[in-house]
Amino acid sequence: MPEVDCDVVVVGSGPGGAAAAHTLTEAGRTVIVLEKGRNHLLATEPPYGPLGHLSNDELKFTRRHFLGPDPLLEPRTFRRDASDGDHLEVGDVNALPCTVGGGGVHADGKLPRFREPDFRAYTEAGPVEGAEVVDWPVTYAELEPFYMEAERLIGVAGAAGANPFASWRSGPYPMPPGPAMYVAVCTTEAAARLGYHPYPAPTGANSVPYDGRPACNDCGFCAFYGCPIEAKGDPVAPLRRMLASGRGRLRPEAHVTDVLMAPGGRSVRGVRYLDAHRREHVVTARAVVLAAGAFETPRLLLRWGLGNPDVVGRYLMVHVQTLVLGIFADRLHTHRGRAVTHLMDDPIVGDAGTAAAARDAGLPWLRGGIVEFGGAAGPVMEALQLPPGPAHSAGMLTSALRDRLAVLTMQGEDLPQPTNRLDLDPRVRDVFGFPAGRVTYAPHRHELVTAAHWAPRLEAVLRDAGAQHTFWVTSPPMPGAPNDRPGMRAPQSRHLMGTARMGTDPATSVFDPHQRCWGIENLVCCDSSVFPTSTGYGPTLTLVALAIRAARGLATSL
Amino acid sequence: MTERRSFRYFDDADWEVVAAACDRLIPPVDGHPGGRALGCADYIDALLGAFTEDPPRIWAGGPFSGRAGGVAAFERFLPLGPLETLAWRTRIEGSRGLPEREWNGPVRGWQEVYAEGLAALGSDFCTCDPDTQDRRLDAAPEFKALLYTHACEAAYGAPEYGGNRDCAGWTAIGFPGDTQPRGYTPDEVRGRA
Numbered sequence: 001m002p003e004v005d006c007d008v009v010v011v012g013s014g015p016g017g018a019a020a021a022h023t024l025t026e027a028g029r030t031v032i033v034l035e036k037g038r039n040h041l042l043a044t045e046p047p048y049g050p051l052g053h054l055s056n057d058e059l060k061f062t063r064r065h066f067l068g069p070d071p072l073l074e075p076r077t078f079r080r081d082a083s084d085g086d087h088l089e090v091g092d093v094n095a096l097p098c099t100v101g102g103g104g105v106h107a108d109g110k111l112p113r114f115r116e117p118d119f120r121a122y123t124e125a126g127p128v129e130g131a132e133v134v135d136w137p138v139t140y141a142e143l144e145p146f147y148m149e150a151e152r153l154i155g156v157a158g159a160a161g162a163n164p165f166a167s168w169r170s171g172p173y174p175m176p177p178g179p180a181m182y183v184a185v186c187t188t189e190a191a192a193r194l195g196y197h198p199y200p201a202p203t204g205a206n207s208v209p210y211d212g213r214p215a216c217n218d219c220g221f222c223a224f225y226g227c228p229i230e231a232k233g234d235p236v237a238p239l240r241r242m243l244a245s246g247r248g249r250l251r252p253e254a255h256v257t258d259v260l261m262a263p264g265g266r267s268v269r270g271v272r273y274l275d276a277h278r279r280e281h282v283v284t285a286r287a288v289v290l291a292a293g294a295f296e297t298p299r300l301l302l303r304w305g306l307g308n309p310d311v312v313g314r315y316l317m318v319h320v321q322t323l324v325l326g327i328f329a330d331r332l333h334t335h336r337g338r339a340v341t342h343l344m345d346d347p348i349v350g351d352a353g354t355a356a357a358a359r360d361a362g363l364p365w366l367r368g369g370i371v372e373f374g375g376a377a378g379p380v381m382e383a384l385q386l387p388p389g390p391a392h393s394a395g396m397l398t399s400a401l402r403d404r405l406a407v408l409t410m411q412g413e414d415l416p417q418p419t420n421r422l423d424l425d426p427r428v429r430d431v432f433g434f435p436a437g438r439v440t441y442a443p444h445r446h447e448l449v450t451a452a453h454w455a456p457r458l459e460a461v462l463r464d465a466g467a468q469h470t471f472w473v474t475s476p477p478m479p480g481a482p483n484d485r486p487g488m489r490a491p492q493s494r495h496l497m498g499t500a501r502m503g504t505d506p507a508t509s510v511f512d513p514h515q516r517c518w519g520i521e522n523l524v525c526c527d528s529s530v531f532p533t534s535t536g537y538g539p540t541l542t543l544v545a546l547a548i549r550a551a552r553g554l555a556t557s558l
Numbered sequence: 559m560t561e562r563r564s565f566r567y568f569d570d571a572d573w574e575v576v577a578a579a580c581d582r583l584i585p586p587v588d589g590h591p592g593g594r595a596l597g598c599a600d601y602i603d604a605l606l607g608a609f610t611e612d613p614p615r616i617w618a619g620g621p622f623s624g625r626a627g628g629v630a631a632f633e634r635f636l637p638l639g640p641l642e643t644l645a646w647r648t649r650i651e652g653s654r655g656l657p658e659r660e661w662n663g664p665v666r667g668w669q670e671v672y673a674e675g676l677a678a679l680g681s682d683f684c685t686c687d688p689d690t691q692d693r694r695l696d697a698a699p700e701f702k703a704l705l706y707t708h709a710c711e712a713a714y715g716a717p718e719y720g721g722n723r724d725c726a727g728w729t730a731i732g733f734p735g736d737t738q739p740r741g742y743t744p745d746e747v748r749g750r751a
Contacts, residue, residue: 053617055621055736058714058715058716073641075662219736220737228620379733380715384707389583389585393586393587397731399732431644431661
């Protein structure tokens with residue numbers, strides 16, 4: 001065996017890469033994690049404490065690209081289809097954080113599991129014309145122990161049995177749920193009155209002290225913000241464990257450029273990267289884990305010409321978001337709490353009304369997504385929604401768009417279509433001169449019909465809760481809707497999936513059921529690129545469970 | 559009149575025009591001090607002159623401001639990395655024909671937009687009647703949009719960035735601002751009041 005720098009080099013330090021790195025070091029392997037973004041999360045020297053960079057600061061986190069990617073340095077491009085030309089939008093497209101900890105830093109930590117039927121999407125629900133709905137190459141039963149492990153590693157607060165539609169679980173949540181937000185109390189009571197089934201959201205924020213980190217104090221700066229007190233476990237917990245093992249190292253500001261191939265092209269031997277001063281470095285390893293996210297992982301594979309070329313980048317899925325808004329007479333103080341404290345699965349499971357709507361639309365079925373019971377964002381965001389002039393000051397004082405606003409967000413299932421894809425923009429470059437990633441995306445009719453079916457039903461929930469006015473929008477916008485205008489057409493969802501799907505057939509997938517690249521067994525993917533379908537649930541817990549499973553398999557094989 | 563507190567970029571005359579323009583975009587009304595009194599011009603002065611200090615005034619420090627307990631640290635701005643410095647200098651100053659800033663072509667900087675916008679408003683802007691001021695702002699739509707974006711950030715962002723003077727923006731709208739390390743009690747989260 002030739003001398004190497006480490007057993008495994010991991011590209012990306014988000015929830016997937018962090019979980020993989022922890023799992024590998026726990027199994028005795030040595031790991032180097034390369035992260036192209038800055039480190040604001042934790043010291044890389046003992047005792048690996050917080051750096052004190054994270055704060056309750058709306059400007060830093062929502063206006064000044066603190067967590068990256070900076071759209072000047074790393075522009076991304078978007079178009080709906082080829083008739084839009086090379087691209088329609090340039091810059092800030094799906095800006096999932098590019099920083100140590102990745103999307104786990106900015107997420108508000110809603111961490112639901114998928115359900116058993118989600119892993120058998122084709123068998124359970126059947127095909128839809130224009131999409132390639134498939135079964136997963138892994139079952140819920142196979143993944144369940146890794147779900148348990150992921151929940152313990154991150155620290156998930158939840159209530160077993162509270163969601164009547166949840167699949168079985170082999171043990172309790174590590175912590176009970178934290179306090180419900182007032183807005184969720186009002187709106188979930190209404191939902192229950194109308195026959196729906198809201199439940200406390202499984203959340204990766206401590207409700208009690210856990211794993212050496214304090215309980216969340218509900219500061220209200222949760223979604224979009226890093227946690228100043230480390231009450232959010234994802235991904236501080238796995239990264240700190242990885243570092244404390246003595247077998248793992250973390251190198252921020254390391255921009256991976258090339259993969260080192262063994263002669264014959266059947267295995268990889270490491271990667272090359274540029275640091276922030278554009279100096280070149282090489283890391284050699286026995287295996288490479290790709291965990292750069294479903295935007296950057298396929299971008300690297302396309303640049304390197306690796307993976308099934310008919311599939312890499314295709315089947316890009318987001319969650320089609322239906323935002324149902326209600327303005328209330330009284331203030332709801334949605335700035336107190338963890339952004340969203342309750343979910344419901346009713347639009348995933350469906351009912352007689354959903355089945356009728358599908359029939360009317362000529363579709364075999366409709367599946368929406370979890371509904372998040374939340375409120376609005378901060379006052380700068382509110383201000384920017386208002387027009388300048390007297391309406392600004394009056395609007396800010398009455399705060400119909402923030403302090404009196406309830407928001408039910410449905411994260412609608414997005415069907416996998418081969419035409420929705422990530423590829424390389426022909427003209428736009430990143431600061432290093434590499435082609436920018438380009439999203440070509442248009443929702444399937446299923447997604448639009450599902451949104452139009454559920455939005456009025458969710459408006460009824462808000463009216464029952466006491467809302468004076470209700471309205472709804474989707475992202476991406478419905479064609480012809482008020483938000484169907486320049487700058488608004490790319491999906492706002494940060495849930496990106498499917499761009500290097502795994503499967504049992506090398507002809508129709510990029511990674512095998514253990515997330516090893518077909519034909520290059522020591523190249524493993526540990527992010528949501530491998531998802532065959534999107535489901536209606538947030539992807540993070542599932543991608544972490546998959547990362548633990550894949551990394552354990554990899555550790556055994558080395 | 560609002561006294562100037564930030565002296566990093568504008569001369570006094572330009573600062574006065576920016577302050578007056580911000581008062582048209584965020585006008586004072588009963589219960590709301592308006593853009594001038596909130597120090598929007600100071601915020602913009604600190605942003606356009608961010609690189610007159612080291613570290614530049616781009617990312618405030620943390621974890622706490624001291625307003626809700628803990629040691630006040632927002633005022634200790636965080637250093638930028640080499641790439642972030644490149645991005646923010648380019649965004650603020652423009653690419654100025656420098657090859658290292660033009661990997662996707664020329665970039666128009668905010669300083670340039672402000673210089674042209676202030677010229678369009680005119681040096682007599684502060685003495686014009688409100689209708690004339692509004693017409694001049696409307697006649698410079700690119701500048702007006704950028705000024706409004708910055709004014710909104712100034713009015714309701716953390717005061718360490720130069721605006722939201724004495725937290726009066728937050729007080730006016732009933733927003734408590736940053737709350738760490740105190741946070742909220744479970745009763746404050748759940749309860750109606």
